[in-house]
Amino acid sequence: MRICGWIIRKKVFGRIVIIEVSGDTSIKPHVLVLKRDREPELFKLGKELDVGSAICFEGDVSPIQKSKRGVEYLVRRIDVYSTPLDPLPVDTIGKVPALLDTRIKYRYLLLRNPVEKAVFRIRAGIIEAARRFFIERGFMEVHTPKIVAAGAEGGATLFPVKYFEYNAYLSQSPQLYKQMLMASIPRVFEITPYFRAEKFNTTRHLNESWGIDAEQGFIRDEEDVMKTLEELISYIVDYIRRSYAEDLEVLGVELKPLTTPFKRLRYDEVIDMLSSEGIEIPEGEDLTDAAEKKLGEIMVEKGYEIYYIVGFPWKTTGFYYMRKEDGIHTGKFDLDYKGLEIASGGQREHRYDKLVEALKDKGLNPENFKFYLEAFKYGMPPHGGFGLGVERLMMKMLGLQNIREAIIFVRDRTRLTP
């Protein structure tokens, strides 16, 4: 057996050297036991090797297993490929905690540590699970442009890009494009970056984050979409529990399965619940961060970790949501997990005239949305969808306190490298 990786820990006890290698074949380190009397050459080499070296070793699983940290090996051969030029700037076994800033800067090294690695193995698992889920249900994966001419939510939150002689922006959401595709492919999904130029500095916002987006056509109302989303999330949770049990254990996370259907709360009901707790939301405004948190506490007490808020008023939503007959509410919903919004979605307006009206009502110029509106002229079915934040979902599944823990390379207000 030949295994490759990096030395993350080395201990020398007189006649024995113990080396832990973090490789890619398991979450836990491989433990190399080198004895002076048994393999004198390797013992000598092992004593000299620095933590951080990139090596491969050949050997077999040892019949004696004493280490609790990983599988022990009897080693026949070690090849050294690269040794560190400087001592490592971070501790890759996680004994010496580093500040978040340092951890972000050197995350590519910290990923040698099983705990750090587990977070991002699970991230990959979430994406893998989402893809499986959608493919099993006949959704087609699509890729929509990330350089766009108009944003779904209006100008203030867009990063401008010079695009030859045109003004362009980085896409904040695949919203408009996935809707246009409802004219021909009634079930699509996309795993995509969102670029948002808000100057926030919070523990739940990034300027480049990732979303799992879906859109489906021929729906009756937003309930069809909510069903897809709740099934997706419980599928992801089950998948991670099953396929990443060891990673969860390394992280010390007990991930509870979620039962569907999720609880539904009406926006108006939420406003009343918050009001009786002393939190007043001005009429027609979105929930604040603090309000979301408070609601989370109330709901967890009642035994609901995850719940929908439905029927957002038109005043709080994007232009593309379907208005209800009362003219006040819409088919927009949020999904909150332990007091944090992790997804938004709903039924969209598919009628051309109403959509033009909606744009005007929101103070947007229909001229700028011509390419989008055009798609609604040729048999657009009723449709709806959602955008689910990958990092937000990870935060709540894994109990991460800061969204910057959920993405390898961070783009926020002050970070443009590494």
Ligand code: ATP
């Ligand atoms: P918030 O109000 O919490 O800032 P939003 O309502 O503006 O989020 P949406 O446009 O609804 O965000 O995007 C869909 C989902 O994408 C959100 O529910 C969230 O999970 C995620 N998301 C959106 N913006 C960000 C961001 N800046 N950083 C991290 N995740 C984000």
Ligand code: MG
């Ligand atoms: Mg939202």
